[in-house]
């Protein structure tokens with residue numbers, strides 16, 4: 383079979399999902415590429431993907447699920463059986479049901495799923511004191527992503543007739559997770575929840591540092607920050623994605639969650655990307 387175009391669809395507040403998607407697309411070697419960034423598209427019309435277009439979709443994992451705002455924004459996608467590659471990106475803890483969840487949504491919208499992958503991206507809560515998968519995707523991840531893209535291209539060129547689908551996404555190899563750190567993490571999370579100490583609902587702003595440049599408001603995918611009133615974050619809208627924290631040129635924004643330290647301590651062992659096709 384032939385494909386005429388690749389459509390990269392991504393939701394990526396801190397940029398790791400988009401980076402991985404771009405490397406996969408590069409690996410396919412297809413020169414005609416259309417990027418649909420759902421991070422910045424709040425509301426838009428229905429989008430029909432053409433039959434000869436390959437869709438690569440990359441989204442982050444939030445609490446073991448596909449980020450809910452990404453799911454919302456995917457509602458506009460439609461296809462009449464065009465091939466799609468599904469990728470979830472997680473912060474070195476776990477992706478749980480996210481990949482099968484993404485599969486269900488994309489199938490329901492008419493896509494034919496031909497491959498899938500799980501990649502690791504620097505955790506949104508990672509910082510200099512508590513690094514979590516810092517710097518991921520790194521060169522090795524991106525080389526792996528390009529190689530995955532090239533394998534997808536081979537699968538496509540070898541296809542005759544109907545697109546072959548992935549048989550069972552639940553069978554994708556899971557990364558090795560050492561047991562003791564996992565149990566310690568779960569114990570600490572339970573203690574934290576029972577302690578009743580309040581968890582931050584939004585990033586905090588150092589008003590001395592904030593220059594009101596409006597960068598955070600432009601980056602926020604949820605519209606939780608108002609231009610001109612950057613020191614206030616709407617807690618009902620904030621999805622804690624940390625786009626504003628990582629993108630603030632004055633380092634005026636901090637999301638100081640106790641989960642950051644726990645994730646850094648108990649999920650320090652590197653997990654590798656996995657693919658199924």
Ligand SMILES: Cc1cc2nc3c(=O)[nH]c(=O)nc-3n(C[C@H](O)[C@H](O)[C@H](O)COP(=O)(O)O)c2cc1C
Nearest residue numbers: 395396397398399442445446473475476503505506
């Ligand atoms: C609210 C929230 C929840 C998250 N939950 C998980 C999780 O359950 N497991 C995990 O490994 N990483 C989790 N992460 C980390 C992100 O999946 C990871 O940093 C991802 O690379 C972010 O993608 P982006 O750079 O495209 O925004 C979470 C991040 C946020 C902001």
